[in-house]
Amino acid sequence: MSEKNTVKRPVSRKDMTRWQWTWKEMKKNKVAYFMIAPFLILFLTFTVFPVILSMVLSLTDFNMLQMPHFVGVSNYTRLFFDDEIFIISCKNTLIFAGVTGPVSYILSFLVAWFINELPPKIRAVVTLVFYAPSISGSVYIIWKTMFSGDAHGWINGILLNLGIVTEPIQFLNDASYVMPICILVALWTSLGTAFLSFIAGLQTVDRSLYEAAAVDGIKNRWQEAWFVTLPMMRPQLMFGAVLAITNSFGFGAVVTGLLGTSISVDYAAYTIMHHLEDYGTTRYEIGYSSAIAVILFIVMLGANSIIKKALSKVGQ
């Protein structure tokens, strides 16, 4: 050791390249990296990697069984310029997202807000009642019995008995009914995780803030909500919004469950998600369905950043 000869001077950020610096920092914090490793590995393998993979696959004609060939952006050109069904599915998805997204988001918040006013014991029960549809998996298929086209279906049975109709209505096989019914059922199941996080968020708001706000001249409950409650629970709002977006853009399972098939009559309730499934499974065109997935991914990212901006305005 010849420490006497060397001048000991702290290593500065300027002495090394950016990568070297990062590496050094990583070594310094290796325990933290070690701790995060299990999650990171899983996240990379099962979330990031598939996203990248599907981006790559979207440039090929992969069919699940044979070696893929590179086809350039032809999947995308076909998607945008030679696929009428995709346009229909975009339209449907936007309608779904436009209706169920905001409505379920607002509904979640309002219900959470009302429930929050209830005494704790009743609150627990009511929370369960509202949350139950979304935890019980595919329980929404009971709507299938309700809207069944059978003369013994609940609604048809009632309508026939009352003499309103003479023949059962094919609710789930009629282009003019399918969409509204699916939206209705989607809303019913939508009080999910976002709703729970709102309830949690509402309870974390510091009571003293309301007192302070009252002193500062808050006039009514709406102002209280807008200036105190909402800004305080911005993280939960963000969380809920992200969920609402993913759910409404990735909407499809409810339709498939209700109809028993992803292909609704005249593509009336056919969403991008269905289009993706249709090409991925029925037609074995993974390349093309990857392209759809990529588009969906980009749309969701865009929607996310818009929501972020909108939420930053809360309370202002």
Next chain:
Amino acid sequence: MKKTRFLQFVALILTLVTVIGSMGITAAAADNSGGSNSSSGSSYDWGQISDILNAVSYSTYAKRNADAGLQKGDSEIVIDVLNDFVASSSGITNEDVLKLDFDLPKTTLADLDLDRYKDFEGADSALYLPDYGTATWKVEVPADGLYGIRILYAPVSSTTSSIERTLYVNGKVPFSEARSLTLTKSWTYNYEYDANGTPYIKDDINGNDLRPSIGLTKPEWLTYECVDSNGYTVDRFEFKFNEGTNYVSLYASRESMAVKAIVLYRVENTISYDKYIENIKNTYGATKAPADSVIKFEAEYPTFVSDTSIYASSDRTSAINTSNKFNKETNTVENVQTSPGSQYLNTIGANSYHTAGQWAAYTFTAKKTGLHNIVMRYKQTALEGMFVSRVLKISGGIYGEIPTVPFHEAYYTRFAYSKDWQVNAIGNGDKTFEFYLEEGKTYTIYLEVGLGDLSAIIGTIESTLTAINNAYLEIVRLTGAEPDEYRSYNFTKIMPGTIRSLLESAKTLENVSASIKDICGTTGSHVVTLDNIARLLNTMGKDPENQIAPNLSSLKTYVGTLGTWINDSKEQSLTVDSFTVQSPDAELPEADAGFFKAAWFEISAFFKSFVVDYNSMGVTDVAHEGKTIDVWLAYGRDQSQIWRNLINDNFTPKTGIAVNLKLVTTGTLLPSVLAGAGPDAYIGLLAADTINYAIRGAVTSLNQFEDVDGYLNGEVFSQSALVPISLYGQLYGLPETMAFSMMFIREDILANMQLNVPETWDDLLKINTALVAKNMEIGIAYEATIGQMIYQSGASIWRYEEEGGIYAGSQIAYGDDLQLEIFNKVASLYIDYSFPLTFDASNRFRTGELPIVVGDYVTTYNTLIVFATEIRNVWTFTKIPGTMRADGTVDHSSTSAVTATVMLYGSDKKNEAWEFMKWQSSADMQAQYGNEMVALIGPSAKYATANLQAIEKLSWTSKELANIKDQIAELAAVANYPGNYIIQRYVQFAFMDAYNNKTDPGYEMKSYINTINKEINRKREEFGLPIIGIGSTLEQTLAQ
């Protein structure tokens, strides 16, 4: 219908006078001569069918005879089957009923194995009865009286189903039970024997027992005494015969047989047990046998069994289950206990020895003279809180040659429920039975499944169910299935009989419920159901106007529950390890292993499970080890287990190829092929998937094998099974299942309304008018109907199939005139005639709202057989309605859904896989698999095998089989060309658009044709297949 009545009357006269019996359902007999000639001239005779359906029960029949003061006949009258045989025009003809003449060429008697009967004593005086038609004999009876009927018969075909006959006395089915009399066959296993004559079972290189093969017992005359094949009545039937000439006929519902004699005899009442013991003591001075008189035998070695489904199985729930094992060093058979590592076949019964009438017989020689107990080591976990019963019959020694119950109580033996193994002397709960045996004499004991104490009860409940059901139908015909609670229907005036029968049924059920409580000592859920129904019926019967309407649907639910309970209670499963015939003074064997022994067994079994190679089970030859193919199947555990056993017993020992059979979930195949980890063969791939995989190079064409031609000629598989899995001349799999639509009809309803079975779609429309008037409808699915009608008209859904070569299937034919017309016609059924579009077929068929339903024959049958037990016997299925051809005949073509067994392209053991596929789809294996499924799971597990030869060996009745074969003869072959998935989608769109918006169906369909063709073209381009431009034709394309 007057004319028909008159004709019947004339026929009846003729029967009596000229002895040309118009007996039996002649329709079924006329299997190839009749067919489809006249427009609505169906060959069904509703008058006779309703006669049969409405035949009284035996108890009513017996009571009537007793009331009439009829006595038991005194004499024994033997019918000479050859000379007393009466040829009849409507029954089977002389040509069909042949003397058992062994010089006949084999072709005359299809499956009669003549060689077997070369030295068969008495065969030259016997008569061969085919599996169809009615055979009639005349018999002179000295005085009016009651006689039992005994038949000396021999089974002649080695198919696994039992023989079934309908018995007519003087041209009439005397009572409903005579509709189906079951004559069992006798089977013997081919065991190995050591020097002492002790039987043992061969094993594989790892010491696992291999199930022995089975064959019909060496020809011998079996005796059948007419009894209730359901087991509801234990006593032998007594038939009323008049003084003078009488006629006895047998109508074949299942299987051929040889008959040597038919005997009318006096049915003696069976004596009580006390009387039996008294007799024995008085006559033989019998005392208990000496304590050392103990004969033990393993239950898994029956001398004879009635069914091939009664076989040895492996049970490892107890460490002390015993079985015979050959010791190669000492060259003798040893009695060994359950092995923790190997599979020993050590018990019999399990789940397949449970239907009334099935029996297993054990022959033994008594060691000492005296009274003996029969002690059984068994496990009964089937009927909780109740008993399972076996009828105990003995032959030999003082008991005579015909196996009979020695005393009345032997009908009512009880095997109580317990989760553990039990050891008990056979008895009826009150006492254990002692049997007198004589030293050196050979005896055979028969353990026949019976319903014991429940027999009469189940019978009563079943007939009450029928009564309730008929009442229900009556009501529904008036009110519809969902009556209006606020309307006054005037039930009491319109149907007083029905109301009375509701009250009577309530009374009966109350009595039955009380007696079940007596017998079982507990109030189980079924008793509660009985009480509930009784209460409901009382309410409905006492105040019909106010109570029938609101309670109708709950009555239906209860009736269904009860039907299921009857089915469950009739399954008398019992697993038997061994039994001993021993002196009452001898000590009882151990019931189960002690704690330490059992614990040690479990521990060693656990560790052994790490080293045992379950795939090589059945490998008998070390030289072939290592040749293992991977086979996957995506069915249930039961199915996989049956295939596993069949492979172990039949495939691996014969070919030396070990099979690694894996149960996977559907959808596993695709990723596995992608990862290059796929199996060599896959069982049960849908036809559409087969083509999808094949066209992408994942499934191998079978044309590379030379012997594939044997499968293409239509003898093994129907074209309608081959075409969906072939593409442009290449076959991509062997068909495994083939399901097709057939028409299910409620015979009772149609007979009641005097409606004929519709031959054509036009007939169907006519019937619809009559049905709608009675609140009933017809259930058909539009997608299937469109396809069926198109193929019935000789057209196809594809263009250029015949002449197109590689262009076949490149365009859709839905836009052609004929197809559009059919599309319009089907749409009008729903739009103009209001056929229901969405419906639960089995449920509404059961309630009678849809007396005619077209559906997949196996699925619908399987559902109805367990789900709708209360309408058992009153429905049948037949060819679907057809389309009239130009020459006036009717085309009944139906479409089929196919699954295939395929070989994966990546397989490096293609020859072995091909061996396996051939074996798996062979008639024998398919039949065995199908029959084992039924044995294991029950009658609802009928299997839609694609193998045409195997269908005949499955347990369908002759009538059902004839109908199925009729339909198979008319099946359309629908090919799966690339892009076919798009068709159904747009057909649905077009149909629903027309239906919902009441627009022109043809126009809607036409608007989608180009879209469909465009998608097909896109797919064809993907696979490098030539295309025909949109709007262009084949000729134009070829010209370019």
